Amino acid sequence: MLRWYRMKLVARPMLTQSVTTAILFATGDIIAQQAVEHRGIEKHEFIRTARMALYGGAIFGPAATKWFKFLQTKVVLPNKKLEICARVGVDQLLFAPTNLLAGWSGPLYRS
Template identity: 60%
Template sequence: MLSWYKAQLAARPLLTQAVTTSILFGVGDVAAQQLVDRRGLSNHDLTRTGRMVLYGGAVFGPAATTWFRFLQKRVVVPGSTNKTILARVAADQGLFAPTFIGIFLGSMAVLEGTDVKEKLQKNYWEALSTNWMVWPFVQMVNFKVVPLDHRVLFVNVISIGWNCYLSWLNGQ
C-alpha cells in the first residue's frame, strides 16, 4: 500500500495529496460525530461529513501541498537548518494558519448557508489560539524530519484529531 501511495505521489502529487486530505478530513468529521458528539450512525450528518470532505480535497489539500513547496523553496536561512525550521514554523503559524482557519470557517458557513461574519466572530479566535497550542510543535517535527513529499500526509494524519476538533467547533 505504501509503495502504491508513493507511486501515486510521484506521478500525481497534487491530486494524490488532495484525495488523501479529502479522505482524512472526512475521517476527522466522522470521529467528531461518532466519538465526541456520540450521534450514532442513524443520526450521523452525512452532509456535514461531505462538507469536510469537499473542503479537504478542494481547498486544504491543494493549498497545503503548494504551501509546503513554497516554504521548502523560499523560506531558507543560509547555513542554519534550525533557523530555517523556525522561520518555516513562524511563516506557517503567522500566515497560513490564520488565513486557512478563516477560510475553513468561512467556507463552512457558506456551505451551511449561515452567516460568515457571525461564524468567524464566534469561532475564529478560539480555533486560532487552540491551533497555536498544537501546530507549532507538530510543524517543527514535520519540517525537521518529514520529507517534503510526505509533509501533507503527516499533517493529515495529525489532522484527524484536529479536524475532529474543528468539526466539533464548527458545529457549535
C-alpha cells in the same frame, strides 16, 4: 502500500495530496461526530462529512500542497533547525489564520 503511495505522490502530487486530505477531513469529521459528539449512526450528518471532504480535497489539499512547496523553496536557511522553526513560524503567521478564516466562515462549514 507505502511504496505505491509514494509513487503516486511523485507522479501526481496535487491529486494524491488532495484525495488524501479529503479522506483525512472526512475521517476527522466522522470521529468528531461519533467519538466526541456521540451522535450514533442514525443521527450522523452525512452532508456535513461530505462538505468536510469536499473542503479538504478541493480547497485545503491543493492550497496546502502549493503552500508547503513554496515554504520548501523560499524559506531556506543554512541551519536546518532554524529553517524548520522559520517555516513553522511563517506557516502559523500566514497560512493558518487564512485557512481558519476560509474554513470556518465558508459555506461548506454551515449546517
